[in-house]
Amino acid sequence: MEQEMPKAYQPQRFEAEMYKHWEESGCFTAKRVPGRKPFTIMMPPPNVTGQLHIGHALVSTMQDILIRYHRMKGDPTLWLPGTDHAAISTEARIVAAIAKEGLTKQDVGREKFLERAWAWKEKYGGTIVEQLRRIGTSCDWTRERFTMDEGMSRAVTEVFARLYEKGLIYRGERIINWCPNCRTTLSDIEVVFEEQRANLWHIRYPGEDGSEGVIIATTRPETMLGDSGVAVHPEDGRYSRLAGKNVMLPILNRPIPVVFDEYVDRAFGTGAVKMTPAHDPNDFEVAQRHNLPLIRVMRDDGAMNELAGPYAGMRALECRKLVVEELTKLGLLVKVEPHTHNVGTCYRCGKTVEPLTSLQWFVRMEPLAKPAVAVVKERKTRFVPPRFEKNYLNWMENIRDWCISRQLWWGHRIPAYYCDACGEMVVARAAVETCPKCGRPMRQDEDVLDTWFSSALFPFSTLGWPEETEDLKYFYPTSVLVTAYDIIFFWVARMIFSGVEQMGQTPFHTVLIHGLVRDALGRKMSKSLDNGIDPLDIIEQYGADALRFALVFGLAPGNDINFSLDKVEAARNFANKVYNASRFVLMNLDEAEPLKGKPLELADKWILTRLNACVRDITVNIEACDPSLAAQRVYEFAWSEFCDWYIEWAKPRLMDGVPEQKKTAQAVLLYGLKGLLRLLHPIMPFLTESVWLKLPGTEGTIMLADWPVADPAYEFPAEAAACGGVIEAIRAVRGVRAEMKVEPSRRVRLMLRPAGEAWAEALASSESALLRLCGGSAMEILKADENVREKTVSAVCPAAEILIPLGDLVDFEKETARLEKEKASVAMEISRAESMLSNEGYLAKAPAQLIRQTREKLESNRQMLVSIEKRLEGLLERSHV
């Protein structure tokens, strides 16, 4: 068996094979078990043409940990994967590909363009799901969905129609965010504000009657061409003279009214604001109140249109420059002040976004937001960590209508049909050919929906909705949704209101939020910095398990993680440790030794008790959605307890023990390893499975092995504590040896003076391990008052005073100094414990358990102090001899 296992952990040898084995075994596939509560996760669908990046690796690992845990627990488990068509980003790539042929998308035409898009999807759509397999995601590929597949498209149309019928979707001329570069609308959250330094231009608008008029202040002089009024505050005495008057818009010489509105901040600028309702959301609202006309002066490509008069066709910035020059010439430019303000930019291309009026489709948010706020406030959906709940509520409570139409081709086409002849419009679930009013042909809306409109339906559209499928009935609502904080608004919030509206129930009870993966210096990974880490490279070099472990280890809930190769290396080393511990167990195992009925020794009871503790802790950690703590805990158990102590302690029995002792050690090793592998499996699935399949006495995949449960039959608190004392004794001896510079190869005799009967027994029963683990050649138990005449150094610990004859190596001065130091620290402990125990408040309020521990500690420290003092006396006497 051991021939199959090379010395070093080589994940490349088995990872692909393990995954194939799993996928073929069918255990990823969810099964409905009536009467049993399922555990369900909907995978955040990666973009169909995307490449796996480190963020995917993190979110997949987090989900996979939860899924594998629940599957082992025996819950019917569904992890449904999918991909997203990602309207704008995919379209941009295809446009770019077409551009390489020297064509535009208009040259190609809508139909051919979509053909290309689908071909692109077919070609690249499979890569990301293959890459997800590489990191071990155990999702149900038989249920894989795509946001534009037939069923999900149907769900999109259905939701659109329902919301329209309820009056929750409407079409209207509103101020929207327009990206002149991408040539499409953007929703409010797709606009990224950037601070920019600019000017505040003060411009005089003369009175229509030739009076001095008013001075306005603006950051965008070019939009004045679209002004349809000037607003001042109703209580601003400076401007009451203008009531009912018009002023002249310079350059275009158009009379525009002065209106009075509380929106105006008297303290800012001149207290007079030009109203450009077609290009500013606030002006738009003021204009609505005062019936000011919308005058749009910009084209879709960002250039000025014919209403801009002499500036038609110019780019906005060029227009600005010329307008300012012209105003200067006219003597109407009063002042220019430097001014810093925020400018909206496109989240995709980074270009300045133009607010402008346009006829678009919107979702009326207020009625949808209310119940979506309620489900979170009522804790039907909770956020982990909870602080993100505030973010969510704040956004949802101040939400504005959602512009959902996009001027793109790749996406779900809006199911609205227009009759150009009579102006009729219908929204329908199936294509409408002829106008129901006049019978003439109808044409479908050209636009598609925001890509998030379809992903908002993911928790139920993937299960077959609007059909009442068995899957839908069984798996909805889902359990946990795992995602990064940066898409709470884009996706999580929209899933919640969509789920509540369409299904009447929140789509998931827990939202597990994680942070972003950054580079070792905390910078965002980006192409321009070239600091990106490709998860596939890591997998090839270190293995998927190492990557997974590195991603979740030492990660605070919801915080960003600084990822570095150091971390991966540490994780790989841990994998190697577990691998080699497994190899050791396998090499020393004859057959499957059952643990039941074996006569357990001290160390056996210790490790079994520690395993129970580990099982309890990790179960709690995973239930609390904290894989990081689980990883730390299993790391500690595996390395510091199982490997560092138990395996080493078991060696004498395996090598020199009588058959019965050997068999017991083998049984405990096997039992412990099986526990460890199962606890580690959700985090490191490949390694644990590959070992599991080699272990005697295991049947089938570890994926379906029972999640460990703490076994009261193997809970030995007293023995575990005694063993802990022996461990301390071993550490004490090692410490003394190192300090006295005793060659590691030099065996020493140990004389133990136990600190009581119980310790005497524990130490005596641990003789072989004790000798082996601290380089002892022989061990002798001293009586309490027995004197030793040899030259010795001593190690003092709660279990015993240990005397080590070192002959010439014993340097009295050095030993005295060492003991004095130890004495001081023990004495300090004693005085601290004494002061605590004489504190009435402490005695009255601290838990009894804690007080008892303090007393015990005080007692053992006092004993140690006595031992140390005796040793010191002895040394002094001897040094005077």
Add this chain to the structure above:
RNA sequence: GGGGUUAUAGCUCAGUUGGUUAGAGUGCCACGUUGACAUCGUGGAGGUCGAUGGUUCGAGCCCAUUUAACCCCACCA
């Protein structure tokens, strides 16, 4: 303007409801390879837990104030 996060060992970070001796990884120092593992072992050095005040028998953790860095939301022309 509103909200949030972070500050703990040289570096990167953990530290669940307050429990008294603050941990890990990595780096550093010393020593060590006859077989689970040098992707290792043993021992060690290294921290007044950003600052100040408060609550408490007890504070890295709770409260207030404060300093610094970062993030989100809002978008006053």
